[in-house]
Amino acid sequence: MALNRLFANLSITPTLISRRAIHTTSVSYAGKPNIVKPKPGFGKAYRRIVHFPESYTVKPLDVTNLAGRDPETGRMIAKGIGGGIKHKYHWIDWLRDGPTEGPPQDEKVIQIIEDGCRTSHIALVAVGDKLKYILATENMKPGDILKTSRNLPRIPVRANEGDAYVLGALPTGTQVHCIEKDPGKGGLYVHAAGTFGTILRRQDDRVVVQMPSKRQFSFSQHCMAVVGRLSNVDHGSTPIGSAQRNRWLGNRPRSGLWKRKDGRHGRKIHPPKPVKEIASPTKFPLPTVSMTMHP
Incomplete structure:
Protein backbone atom coordinates (compact mmCIF):
# COMPACT_ATOMS: atom_id res chain seq x y z
CA MET A 1 0.00 0.00 0.00
CA ALA A 2 2.83 2.42 0.81
CA LEU A 3 4.47 1.80 -2.58
CA ASN A 4 1.15 2.32 -4.38
CA ARG A 5 0.66 5.69 -2.64
CA LEU A 6 4.22 6.68 -3.55
CA PHE A 7 3.66 5.70 -7.20
CA ALA A 8 0.42 7.68 -7.22
CA ASN A 9 2.13 10.82 -5.87
CA LEU A 10 4.99 10.47 -8.33
CA SER A 11 2.66 9.63 -11.24
CA ILE A 12 5.07 6.84 -12.30
CA THR A 13 4.11 3.28 -13.06
CA PRO A 14 5.71 0.53 -10.96
CA THR A 15 7.29 -1.07 -14.00
CA LEU A 16 9.46 1.97 -14.75
CA ILE A 17 10.97 2.58 -11.28
CA SER A 18 13.58 0.70 -9.29
CA ARG A 19 14.22 0.31 -5.58
CA ARG A 20 17.20 2.68 -5.78
CA ALA A 21 15.02 5.43 -7.28
CA ILE A 22 12.38 4.90 -4.60
CA HIS A 23 15.00 5.21 -1.84
CA THR A 24 16.53 8.35 -3.38
CA THR A 25 13.12 9.99 -3.78
CA SER A 26 12.08 9.24 -0.20
CA VAL A 27 15.32 10.66 1.17
CA SER A 28 14.93 13.88 -0.83
CA TYR A 29 11.40 14.32 0.49
CA ALA A 30 12.47 13.80 4.11
CA GLY A 31 15.70 15.84 3.93
CA LYS A 32 16.46 18.49 6.54
CA PRO A 33 16.68 22.18 5.65
CA ASN A 34 20.16 23.43 4.82
CA ILE A 35 21.14 25.30 7.99
CA VAL A 36 24.67 26.68 8.12
CA LYS A 37 26.06 26.29 11.63
CA PRO A 38 27.98 29.42 12.67
CA LYS A 39 31.46 29.16 14.13
CA PRO A 40 32.73 30.83 17.32
CA GLY A 41 34.91 33.88 17.04
CA PHE A 42 34.79 36.77 14.58
CA GLY A 43 33.84 39.21 17.36
CA LYS A 44 30.54 37.50 18.22
CA ALA A 45 29.85 36.46 21.82
CA TYR A 46 27.78 33.42 22.73
CA ARG A 47 27.87 33.88 26.51
CA ARG A 48 25.31 36.64 27.04
CA ILE A 49 23.27 39.38 25.39
CA VAL A 50 23.16 42.76 27.15
CA HIS A 51 20.02 44.81 26.61
CA PHE A 52 21.36 48.35 26.20
CA PRO A 53 18.95 51.30 26.41
CA GLU A 54 19.07 54.22 24.02
CA SER A 55 20.94 56.57 26.37
CA TYR A 56 23.71 55.95 28.90
CA THR A 57 22.65 55.02 32.41
CA VAL A 58 24.28 53.73 35.59
CA LYS A 59 21.31 51.49 36.30
CA PRO A 60 22.31 47.77 36.12
CA LEU A 61 21.23 46.36 32.76
CA ASP A 62 19.34 43.12 32.15
CA VAL A 63 21.24 40.23 30.59
CA THR A 64 20.11 37.15 28.63
CA ASN A 65 22.48 34.21 29.12
CA LEU A 66 23.06 32.21 25.92
CA ALA A 67 25.06 29.29 27.40
CA GLY A 68 27.12 28.95 24.23
CA ARG A 69 24.17 28.90 21.81
CA ASP A 70 23.49 31.02 18.76
CA PRO A 71 20.73 33.56 19.53
CA GLU A 72 19.09 33.11 16.12
CA THR A 73 19.14 29.36 15.50
CA GLY A 74 19.57 28.11 19.08
CA ARG A 75 22.32 25.71 18.02
CA MET A 76 25.24 24.91 20.31
CA ILE A 77 28.29 26.83 19.06
CA ALA A 78 30.75 27.26 21.94
CA LYS A 79 30.86 24.04 23.95
CA GLY A 80 32.87 25.46 26.83
CA ILE A 81 30.13 27.88 27.93
CA GLY A 82 27.13 26.94 30.01
CA GLY A 83 25.18 27.84 33.13
CA GLY A 84 26.70 30.31 35.52
CA ILE A 85 25.35 32.75 38.05
CA LYS A 86 23.11 35.39 36.50
CA HIS A 87 24.69 38.84 36.83
CA LYS A 88 23.56 42.34 36.05
CA TYR A 89 25.70 44.29 33.58
CA HIS A 90 27.15 47.69 34.50
CA TRP A 91 27.64 49.97 31.51
CA ILE A 92 31.20 51.34 31.39
CA ASP A 93 31.77 54.80 29.91
CA TRP A 94 34.95 54.15 27.94
CA LEU A 95 35.41 57.78 26.84
CA ARG A 96 37.41 59.83 29.34
CA ASP A 97 37.00 63.27 27.78
CA GLY A 98 38.44 66.46 29.21
CA PRO A 99 39.32 70.03 28.25
CA THR A 100 41.95 70.62 25.56
CA GLU A 101 43.36 73.68 27.36
CA GLY A 102 43.33 75.10 30.84
CA PRO A 103 43.12 73.16 34.11
CA PRO A 104 42.03 69.51 34.00
CA GLN A 105 38.54 68.30 34.83
CA ASP A 106 37.96 66.88 38.33
CA GLU A 107 36.07 63.63 38.90
CA LYS A 108 35.22 62.16 42.31
CA VAL A 109 35.10 58.44 43.06
CA ILE A 110 31.86 57.53 44.83
CA GLN A 111 32.02 53.74 45.16
CA ILE A 112 34.16 50.73 44.21
CA ILE A 113 32.16 47.60 43.34
CA GLU A 114 32.70 44.19 41.77
CA ASP A 115 31.17 43.35 38.40
CA GLY A 116 30.39 39.73 37.57
CA CYS A 117 30.59 40.34 33.83
CA ARG A 118 34.28 41.43 33.86
CA THR A 119 37.43 40.58 35.74
CA SER A 120 38.49 43.97 37.11
CA HIS A 121 36.54 46.03 39.62
CA ILE A 122 34.63 49.14 38.57
CA ALA A 123 34.23 52.58 40.12
CA LEU A 124 31.20 54.86 40.23
CA VAL A 125 32.45 58.36 39.40
CA ALA A 126 30.68 61.73 39.62
CA VAL A 127 31.49 64.29 36.91
CA GLY A 128 29.64 67.53 37.53
CA ASP A 129 25.97 66.53 37.82
CA LYS A 130 26.39 63.18 36.05
CA LEU A 131 27.38 59.68 37.13
CA LYS A 132 29.30 57.07 35.16
CA TYR A 133 31.21 53.82 35.60
CA ILE A 134 34.92 53.45 34.88
CA LEU A 135 37.44 50.67 35.49
CA ALA A 136 39.00 50.92 38.94
CA THR A 137 42.76 50.95 39.43
CA GLU A 138 44.74 48.93 41.95
CA ASN A 139 44.76 51.43 44.84
CA MET A 140 41.65 53.48 44.00
CA LYS A 141 39.26 54.10 46.89
CA PRO A 142 36.08 56.14 47.46
CA GLY A 143 36.71 59.86 47.86
CA ASP A 144 39.64 60.08 45.45
CA ILE A 145 39.73 63.01 43.05
CA LEU A 146 40.68 62.07 39.49
CA LYS A 147 41.87 64.49 36.82
CA THR A 148 41.11 64.28 33.10
CA SER A 149 42.63 66.48 30.41
CA ARG A 150 43.31 66.32 26.66
CA ASN A 151 45.88 69.11 26.82
CA LEU A 152 49.29 68.30 25.33
CA PRO A 153 51.81 70.31 27.41
CA ARG A 154 55.41 71.02 26.59
CA ILE A 155 56.63 69.38 29.81
CA PRO A 156 55.28 65.94 30.86
CA VAL A 157 52.81 66.02 33.72
CA ARG A 158 53.15 64.16 37.01
CA ALA A 159 49.93 62.14 37.01
CA ASN A 160 48.42 60.15 39.85
CA GLU A 161 46.77 56.75 39.66
CA GLY A 162 43.39 56.97 37.91
CA ASP A 163 44.09 60.22 36.06
CA ALA A 164 43.46 60.32 32.31
CA TYR A 165 45.81 62.21 29.98
CA VAL A 166 46.94 61.94 26.40
CA LEU A 167 49.93 59.67 25.85
CA GLY A 168 52.11 62.59 24.74
CA ALA A 169 51.63 64.29 28.13
CA LEU A 170 52.88 61.34 30.22
CA PRO A 171 56.55 60.64 30.99
CA THR A 172 58.42 57.53 29.87
CA GLY A 173 57.92 54.49 32.09
CA THR A 174 54.34 55.35 33.13
CA GLN A 175 51.95 52.43 33.58
CA VAL A 176 48.71 52.98 31.64
CA HIS A 177 45.51 51.14 30.69
CA CYS A 178 42.31 51.81 28.70
CA ILE A 179 44.31 53.18 25.75
CA GLU A 180 42.46 54.68 22.79
CA LYS A 181 43.03 53.36 19.30
CA ASP A 182 41.99 56.66 17.72
CA PRO A 183 41.64 59.99 19.55
CA GLY A 184 38.10 60.48 20.80
CA LYS A 185 36.95 56.87 20.24
CA GLY A 186 37.22 55.63 23.85
CA GLY A 187 39.58 53.23 25.59
CA LEU A 188 40.00 49.98 23.66
CA TYR A 189 43.20 48.28 24.89
CA VAL A 190 44.18 46.78 28.28
CA HIS A 191 40.94 46.02 30.14
CA ALA A 192 41.74 42.77 32.01
CA ALA A 193 42.26 42.63 35.77
CA GLY A 194 45.79 43.38 36.99
CA THR A 195 47.14 44.33 33.55
CA PHE A 196 48.90 47.47 32.40
CA GLY A 197 50.92 48.86 29.52
CA THR A 198 54.21 50.73 29.83
CA ILE A 199 55.23 53.82 27.87
CA LEU A 200 58.66 53.04 26.40
CA ARG A 201 59.68 55.91 24.12
CA ARG A 202 58.54 58.60 21.71
CA GLN A 203 59.04 58.66 17.95
CA ASP A 204 58.20 62.08 16.50
CA ASP A 205 54.43 62.43 17.10
CA ARG A 206 53.99 58.75 18.08
CA VAL A 207 54.28 57.03 21.46
CA VAL A 208 55.42 53.40 21.75
CA VAL A 209 53.65 51.40 24.47
CA GLN A 210 54.55 47.88 25.59
CA MET A 211 51.33 45.89 26.02
CA PRO A 212 50.75 43.14 28.64
CA SER A 213 51.64 40.57 25.94
CA LYS A 214 55.11 42.25 25.65
CA ARG A 215 54.27 43.43 22.13
CA GLN A 216 55.01 47.05 21.31
CA PHE A 217 52.31 49.23 19.77
CA SER A 218 52.76 52.73 18.40
CA PHE A 219 49.90 55.14 19.20
CA SER A 220 49.23 58.73 18.34
CA GLN A 221 50.34 61.15 21.03
CA HIS A 222 46.77 62.50 21.18
CA CYS A 223 45.26 59.16 22.27
CA MET A 224 43.92 59.14 25.83
CA ALA A 225 45.11 56.65 28.45
CA VAL A 226 44.40 56.11 32.14
CA VAL A 227 47.35 56.02 34.52
CA GLY A 228 47.92 53.03 36.79
CA ARG A 229 47.43 49.29 36.98
CA LEU A 230 43.96 47.77 36.89
CA SER A 231 42.37 46.40 40.06
CA ASN A 232 41.82 42.80 41.18
CA VAL A 233 45.49 41.93 40.71
CA ASP A 234 45.14 38.44 42.23
CA HIS A 235 42.51 37.35 39.72
CA GLY A 236 44.90 35.40 37.50
CA SER A 237 46.69 33.61 40.35
CA THR A 238 43.61 32.67 42.42
CA PRO A 239 42.66 28.98 42.05
CA ILE A 240 39.06 28.16 41.22
CA GLY A 241 38.98 25.68 44.09
CA SER A 242 36.15 23.35 43.10
CA ALA A 243 34.23 22.05 40.13
CA GLN A 244 31.03 23.65 41.40
CA ARG A 245 32.60 27.10 41.48
CA ASN A 246 33.78 26.52 37.92
CA ARG A 247 30.14 25.99 36.96
CA TRP A 248 29.18 29.18 38.79
CA LEU A 249 31.66 31.01 36.57
CA GLY A 250 29.82 29.71 33.49
CA ASN A 251 32.33 27.09 32.34
CA ARG A 252 30.96 23.81 31.03
CA PRO A 253 33.16 20.71 31.57
CA ARG A 254 34.43 18.76 28.60
CA SER A 255 32.52 15.63 29.48
CA GLY A 256 33.24 12.64 27.25
CA LEU A 257 35.86 14.34 25.11
CA TRP A 258 38.93 13.38 27.11
CA LYS A 259 39.45 10.81 29.82
CA ARG A 260 42.68 10.52 31.67
CA LYS A 261 42.78 6.72 32.01
CA ASP A 262 41.01 5.08 29.09
CA MET A 291 92.97 -41.01 37.62
CA THR A 292 94.80 -44.37 37.74
CA MET A 293 98.41 -45.44 37.39
CA HIS A 294 97.69 -48.22 34.96
CA PRO A 295 97.94 -47.63 31.25
Whole structure:
Protein backbone atom coordinates (compact mmCIF):
# COMPACT_ATOMS: atom_id res chain seq x y z
CA MET A 1 0.00 0.00 0.00
CA ALA A 2 2.83 2.42 0.81
CA LEU A 3 4.47 1.80 -2.58
CA ASN A 4 1.15 2.32 -4.38
CA ARG A 5 0.66 5.69 -2.64
CA LEU A 6 4.22 6.68 -3.55
CA PHE A 7 3.66 5.70 -7.20
CA ALA A 8 0.42 7.68 -7.22
CA ASN A 9 2.13 10.82 -5.87
CA LEU A 10 4.99 10.47 -8.33
CA SER A 11 2.66 9.63 -11.24
CA ILE A 12 5.07 6.84 -12.30
CA THR A 13 4.11 3.28 -13.06
CA PRO A 14 5.71 0.53 -10.96
CA THR A 15 7.29 -1.07 -14.00
CA LEU A 16 9.46 1.97 -14.75
CA ILE A 17 10.97 2.58 -11.28
CA SER A 18 13.58 0.70 -9.29
CA ARG A 19 14.22 0.31 -5.58
CA ARG A 20 17.20 2.68 -5.78
CA ALA A 21 15.02 5.43 -7.28
CA ILE A 22 12.38 4.90 -4.60
CA HIS A 23 15.00 5.21 -1.84
CA THR A 24 16.53 8.35 -3.38
CA THR A 25 13.12 9.99 -3.78
CA SER A 26 12.08 9.24 -0.20
CA VAL A 27 15.32 10.66 1.17
CA SER A 28 14.93 13.88 -0.83
CA TYR A 29 11.40 14.32 0.49
CA ALA A 30 12.47 13.80 4.11
CA GLY A 31 15.70 15.84 3.93
CA LYS A 32 16.46 18.49 6.54
CA PRO A 33 16.68 22.18 5.65
CA ASN A 34 20.16 23.43 4.82
CA ILE A 35 21.14 25.30 7.99
CA VAL A 36 24.67 26.68 8.12
CA LYS A 37 26.06 26.29 11.63
CA PRO A 38 27.98 29.42 12.67
CA LYS A 39 31.46 29.16 14.13
CA PRO A 40 32.73 30.83 17.32
CA GLY A 41 34.91 33.88 17.04
CA PHE A 42 34.79 36.77 14.58
CA GLY A 43 33.84 39.21 17.36
CA LYS A 44 30.54 37.50 18.22
CA ALA A 45 29.85 36.46 21.82
CA TYR A 46 27.78 33.42 22.73
CA ARG A 47 27.87 33.88 26.51
CA ARG A 48 25.31 36.64 27.04
CA ILE A 49 23.27 39.38 25.39
CA VAL A 50 23.16 42.76 27.15
CA HIS A 51 20.02 44.81 26.61
CA PHE A 52 21.36 48.35 26.20
CA PRO A 53 18.95 51.30 26.41
CA GLU A 54 19.07 54.22 24.02
CA SER A 55 20.94 56.57 26.37
CA TYR A 56 23.71 55.95 28.90
CA THR A 57 22.65 55.02 32.41
CA VAL A 58 24.28 53.73 35.59
CA LYS A 59 21.31 51.49 36.30
CA PRO A 60 22.31 47.77 36.12
CA LEU A 61 21.23 46.36 32.76
CA ASP A 62 19.34 43.12 32.15
CA VAL A 63 21.24 40.23 30.59
CA THR A 64 20.11 37.15 28.63
CA ASN A 65 22.48 34.21 29.12
CA LEU A 66 23.06 32.21 25.92
CA ALA A 67 25.06 29.29 27.40
CA GLY A 68 27.12 28.95 24.23
CA ARG A 69 24.17 28.90 21.81
CA ASP A 70 23.49 31.02 18.76
CA PRO A 71 20.73 33.56 19.53
CA GLU A 72 19.09 33.11 16.12
CA THR A 73 19.14 29.36 15.50
CA GLY A 74 19.57 28.11 19.08
CA ARG A 75 22.32 25.71 18.02
CA MET A 76 25.24 24.91 20.31
CA ILE A 77 28.29 26.83 19.06
CA ALA A 78 30.75 27.26 21.94
CA LYS A 79 30.86 24.04 23.95
CA GLY A 80 32.87 25.46 26.83
CA ILE A 81 30.13 27.88 27.93
CA GLY A 82 27.13 26.94 30.01
CA GLY A 83 25.18 27.84 33.13
CA GLY A 84 26.70 30.31 35.52
CA ILE A 85 25.35 32.75 38.05
CA LYS A 86 23.11 35.39 36.50
CA HIS A 87 24.69 38.84 36.83
CA LYS A 88 23.56 42.34 36.05
CA TYR A 89 25.70 44.29 33.58
CA HIS A 90 27.15 47.69 34.50
CA TRP A 91 27.64 49.97 31.51
CA ILE A 92 31.20 51.34 31.39
CA ASP A 93 31.77 54.80 29.91
CA TRP A 94 34.95 54.15 27.94
CA LEU A 95 35.41 57.78 26.84
CA ARG A 96 37.41 59.83 29.34
CA ASP A 97 37.00 63.27 27.78
CA GLY A 98 38.44 66.46 29.21
CA PRO A 99 39.32 70.03 28.25
CA THR A 100 41.95 70.62 25.56
CA GLU A 101 43.36 73.68 27.36
CA GLY A 102 43.33 75.10 30.84
CA PRO A 103 43.12 73.16 34.11
CA PRO A 104 42.03 69.51 34.00
CA GLN A 105 38.54 68.30 34.83
CA ASP A 106 37.96 66.88 38.33
CA GLU A 107 36.07 63.63 38.90
CA LYS A 108 35.22 62.16 42.31
CA VAL A 109 35.10 58.44 43.06
CA ILE A 110 31.86 57.53 44.83
CA GLN A 111 32.02 53.74 45.16
CA ILE A 112 34.16 50.73 44.21
CA ILE A 113 32.16 47.60 43.34
CA GLU A 114 32.70 44.19 41.77
CA ASP A 115 31.17 43.35 38.40
CA GLY A 116 30.39 39.73 37.57
CA CYS A 117 30.59 40.34 33.83
CA ARG A 118 34.28 41.43 33.86
CA THR A 119 37.43 40.58 35.74
CA SER A 120 38.49 43.97 37.11
CA HIS A 121 36.54 46.03 39.62
CA ILE A 122 34.63 49.14 38.57
CA ALA A 123 34.23 52.58 40.12
CA LEU A 124 31.20 54.86 40.23
CA VAL A 125 32.45 58.36 39.40
CA ALA A 126 30.68 61.73 39.62
CA VAL A 127 31.49 64.29 36.91
CA GLY A 128 29.64 67.53 37.53
CA ASP A 129 25.97 66.53 37.82
CA LYS A 130 26.39 63.18 36.05
CA LEU A 131 27.38 59.68 37.13
CA LYS A 132 29.30 57.07 35.16
CA TYR A 133 31.21 53.82 35.60
CA ILE A 134 34.92 53.45 34.88
CA LEU A 135 37.44 50.67 35.49
CA ALA A 136 39.00 50.92 38.94
CA THR A 137 42.76 50.95 39.43
CA GLU A 138 44.74 48.93 41.95
CA ASN A 139 44.76 51.43 44.84
CA MET A 140 41.65 53.48 44.00
CA LYS A 141 39.26 54.10 46.89
CA PRO A 142 36.08 56.14 47.46
CA GLY A 143 36.71 59.86 47.86
CA ASP A 144 39.64 60.08 45.45
CA ILE A 145 39.73 63.01 43.05
CA LEU A 146 40.68 62.07 39.49
CA LYS A 147 41.87 64.49 36.82
CA THR A 148 41.11 64.28 33.10
CA SER A 149 42.63 66.48 30.41
CA ARG A 150 43.31 66.32 26.66
CA ASN A 151 45.88 69.11 26.82
CA LEU A 152 49.29 68.30 25.33
CA PRO A 153 51.81 70.31 27.41
CA ARG A 154 55.41 71.02 26.59
CA ILE A 155 56.63 69.38 29.81
CA PRO A 156 55.28 65.94 30.86
CA VAL A 157 52.81 66.02 33.72
CA ARG A 158 53.15 64.16 37.01
CA ALA A 159 49.93 62.14 37.01
CA ASN A 160 48.42 60.15 39.85
CA GLU A 161 46.77 56.75 39.66
CA GLY A 162 43.39 56.97 37.91
CA ASP A 163 44.09 60.22 36.06
CA ALA A 164 43.46 60.32 32.31
CA TYR A 165 45.81 62.21 29.98
CA VAL A 166 46.94 61.94 26.40
CA LEU A 167 49.93 59.67 25.85
CA GLY A 168 52.11 62.59 24.74
CA ALA A 169 51.63 64.29 28.13
CA LEU A 170 52.88 61.34 30.22
CA PRO A 171 56.55 60.64 30.99
CA THR A 172 58.42 57.53 29.87
CA GLY A 173 57.92 54.49 32.09
CA THR A 174 54.34 55.35 33.13
CA GLN A 175 51.95 52.43 33.58
CA VAL A 176 48.71 52.98 31.64
CA HIS A 177 45.51 51.14 30.69
CA CYS A 178 42.31 51.81 28.70
CA ILE A 179 44.31 53.18 25.75
CA GLU A 180 42.46 54.68 22.79
CA LYS A 181 43.03 53.36 19.30
CA ASP A 182 41.99 56.66 17.72
CA PRO A 183 41.64 59.99 19.55
CA GLY A 184 38.10 60.48 20.80
CA LYS A 185 36.95 56.87 20.24
CA GLY A 186 37.22 55.63 23.85
CA GLY A 187 39.58 53.23 25.59
CA LEU A 188 40.00 49.98 23.66
CA TYR A 189 43.20 48.28 24.89
CA VAL A 190 44.18 46.78 28.28
CA HIS A 191 40.94 46.02 30.14
CA ALA A 192 41.74 42.77 32.01
CA ALA A 193 42.26 42.63 35.77
CA GLY A 194 45.79 43.38 36.99
CA THR A 195 47.14 44.33 33.55
CA PHE A 196 48.90 47.47 32.40
CA GLY A 197 50.92 48.86 29.52
CA THR A 198 54.21 50.73 29.83
CA ILE A 199 55.23 53.82 27.87
CA LEU A 200 58.66 53.04 26.40
CA ARG A 201 59.68 55.91 24.12
CA ARG A 202 58.54 58.60 21.71
CA GLN A 203 59.04 58.66 17.95
CA ASP A 204 58.20 62.08 16.50
CA ASP A 205 54.43 62.43 17.10
CA ARG A 206 53.99 58.75 18.08
CA VAL A 207 54.28 57.03 21.46
CA VAL A 208 55.42 53.40 21.75
CA VAL A 209 53.65 51.40 24.47
CA GLN A 210 54.55 47.88 25.59
CA MET A 211 51.33 45.89 26.02
CA PRO A 212 50.75 43.14 28.64
CA SER A 213 51.64 40.57 25.94
CA LYS A 214 55.11 42.25 25.65
CA ARG A 215 54.27 43.43 22.13
CA GLN A 216 55.01 47.05 21.31
CA PHE A 217 52.31 49.23 19.77
CA SER A 218 52.76 52.73 18.40
CA PHE A 219 49.90 55.14 19.20
CA SER A 220 49.23 58.73 18.34
CA GLN A 221 50.34 61.15 21.03
CA HIS A 222 46.77 62.50 21.18
CA CYS A 223 45.26 59.16 22.27
CA MET A 224 43.92 59.14 25.83
CA ALA A 225 45.11 56.65 28.45
CA VAL A 226 44.40 56.11 32.14
CA VAL A 227 47.35 56.02 34.52
CA GLY A 228 47.92 53.03 36.79
CA ARG A 229 47.43 49.29 36.98
CA LEU A 230 43.96 47.77 36.89
CA SER A 231 42.37 46.40 40.06
CA ASN A 232 41.82 42.80 41.18
CA VAL A 233 45.49 41.93 40.71
CA ASP A 234 45.14 38.44 42.23
CA HIS A 235 42.51 37.35 39.72
CA GLY A 236 44.90 35.40 37.50
CA SER A 237 46.69 33.61 40.35
CA THR A 238 43.61 32.67 42.42
CA PRO A 239 42.66 28.98 42.05
CA ILE A 240 39.06 28.16 41.22
CA GLY A 241 38.98 25.68 44.09
CA SER A 242 36.15 23.35 43.10
CA ALA A 243 34.23 22.05 40.13
CA GLN A 244 31.03 23.65 41.40
CA ARG A 245 32.60 27.10 41.48
CA ASN A 246 33.78 26.52 37.92
CA ARG A 247 30.14 25.99 36.96
CA TRP A 248 29.18 29.18 38.79
CA LEU A 249 31.66 31.01 36.57
CA GLY A 250 29.82 29.71 33.49
CA ASN A 251 32.33 27.09 32.34
CA ARG A 252 30.96 23.81 31.03
CA PRO A 253 33.16 20.71 31.57
CA ARG A 254 34.43 18.76 28.60
CA SER A 255 32.52 15.63 29.48
CA GLY A 256 33.24 12.64 27.25
CA LEU A 257 35.86 14.34 25.11
CA TRP A 258 38.93 13.38 27.11
CA LYS A 259 39.45 10.81 29.82
CA ARG A 260 42.68 10.52 31.67
CA LYS A 261 42.78 6.72 32.01
CA ASP A 262 41.01 5.08 29.09
CA GLY A 263 40.07 7.92 26.73
CA ARG A 264 41.21 8.32 23.18
CA HIS A 265 43.72 11.06 24.02
CA GLY A 266 44.50 9.93 27.58
CA ARG A 267 47.14 7.61 28.93
CA LYS A 268 46.36 3.91 28.84
CA ILE A 269 46.46 1.70 31.93
CA HIS A 270 48.31 -1.47 30.98
CA PRO A 271 48.42 -4.58 33.20
CA PRO A 272 51.61 -4.92 35.23
CA LYS A 273 54.34 -7.08 33.83
CA PRO A 274 55.09 -10.42 35.52
CA VAL A 275 57.48 -10.51 38.41
CA LYS A 276 61.09 -10.85 37.34
CA GLU A 277 63.23 -12.88 39.65
CA ILE A 278 66.62 -11.39 40.36
CA ALA A 279 69.14 -14.03 41.58
CA SER A 280 72.74 -14.98 41.13
CA PRO A 281 73.47 -17.73 38.58
CA THR A 282 73.44 -21.26 39.89
CA LYS A 283 76.87 -22.97 40.28
CA PHE A 284 76.82 -26.37 38.67
CA PRO A 285 79.19 -28.97 40.36
CA LEU A 286 81.93 -30.34 38.13
CA PRO A 287 82.12 -34.11 37.58
CA THR A 288 84.69 -36.00 39.58
CA VAL A 289 87.79 -37.04 37.62
CA SER A 290 89.38 -40.26 38.66
CA MET A 291 92.97 -41.01 37.62
CA THR A 292 94.80 -44.37 37.74
CA MET A 293 98.41 -45.44 37.39
CA HIS A 294 97.69 -48.22 34.96
CA PRO A 295 97.94 -47.63 31.25
